[in-house]
Amino acid sequence: MRRLVYLLPVIIVLGMAAFFYRGLHINPSIIPPVLVNKPAPPTDLPGLPGHKGLKTADLMGHVSVVDVFGSWCFACAEEHPTLVAISKTDVVPIYGIDWADKPADAIAWLKRHGNPYARIGMDPSPARTVVAWGVTGAPESFIIDRHGIIRYKRIGPITPDIWLHTMLPIVRELQQ
Amino acid sequence: MKRILLLAVLLLFHFVTPAWAVDPDEKLKNPALELRAERLGDGLRCLVCQGESIEQSNAGLAKDIRVIVRQRIMEGETNAQIKRYLVSRYGDFILLDPPFQDRTLVLWLGPFALLLVGLLGAGGYLRRRSRSPTPPTPLTAEEKRRLDGVMRQGGA
Known part of the structure; x- marks a missing residue:
């Protein structure tokens, strides 16, 4: 019993060390999403000139991917070729939310990188819709089921690997 | 000369005030409501920089949330309603006070x-240390005799 009392501080320190060590490997920019399995937030965005806008009703009746991007966003350019490739497979429509962009900048950016989006809603600053979707940075993407419920959230660029092994299986399952 | 220069440099610090990220054009006209917005914003985490409140941060998202907080105040929402809304979007993480x-x-x-x-x-x-030690057992007759002998000889 006496020995146990002397061991107690050691056990406490080891426990705290294990806790802090785990903390070293957590990516703080990935905030646990709270909107997964909740309805997509009310959305009514005007279209980027020359494109269809995005409304909540547009998300009903089919599975879709909603992607938040901006021409100012470096990682979006990195993700873009993957989105263009996905859009060519015709598996699922990708809808864009263009965050805090000037229309001319966005149009030039899409001309340069290609347009994978079936609809593009503009959300200029202060981006109430982007905040309603709980977005912390671009790019972020969501998989929406046919009832307009968010089923998956991706923080950061979609890579071919993430698409093929994580997101595409979810899309296929929701489409069944 | 050097000293005067040093004094002048030090005096310059007199004019330094903490730099807040808030643009003058974001501020509400009503000072009481603006103060409320700033107090509320001091408790909201910038989700991009994370160690800063949205009032201190220059990030675009922090600016957007600052403006949204002010819009919601103007729409007549209470602090609790605004906090509840942001927590429903971003989770408890947005609150600097867990x-x-x-x-x-x-x-x-x-x-x-x-x-x-x-x-x-x-x-x-402390209790163990202050407890008086158990009194020693009294000397036997033999021990007493030996002690008396030692004392009489004045040691050794």
Whole structure:
């Protein structure tokens, strides 16, 4: 019993060390999403000139991917070729939310990188819709089921690997 | 000359005030409501820079949330309603003060539990140390005789 009392501080320190060590490997920019399995937030965005806008009703009746991007966003350019490739497979429509962009900048950016989006809603600053979707940075993407419920959230660029092994299986399952 | 220069440089610091990220054009006209917005914003985490409040941060998202907080104040929402809205979008993480709930019990009560363990340990130690030692058993007749002999010889 006496020995146990002397061991107690050691056990406490080891426990705290294990806790802090785990903390070293957590990516703080990935905030646990709270909107997964909740309805997509009310959305009514005007279209980027020359494109269809995005409304909540547009998300009903089919599975879709909603992607938040901006021409100012470096990682979006990195993700873009993957989105263009996905859009060519015709598996699922990708809808864009263009965050805090000037229309001319966005149009030039899409001309340069290609347009994978079936609809593009503009959300200029202060981006109430982007905040309603709980977005912390671009790019972020969501998989929406046919009832307009968010089923998956991706923080950061979609890579071919993430698409093929994580997101595409979810899309296929929701489409069944 | 050098000293005057040094003094002048030091005096310049007199004019330095903390730099806030808020643009003058974001501010509400009503000073009372603006103060409310700033107090509320001081408790909201910038989700991009994370160590800063949205009032201090230059990030685009922080600016957007500052403006949204002010819009919602103008729409007549209470602080609690605005906080509840942002928590429903971003989770408790957006609050710089973690709320007291079952998940944060260890966070809030842990230090007090450790203090209690320390106090109990220290109390036990002090009590043991101050307890008078058990009186020695009286000398036997033989021991007394030997001691008297030693004392008489003046040692050794």
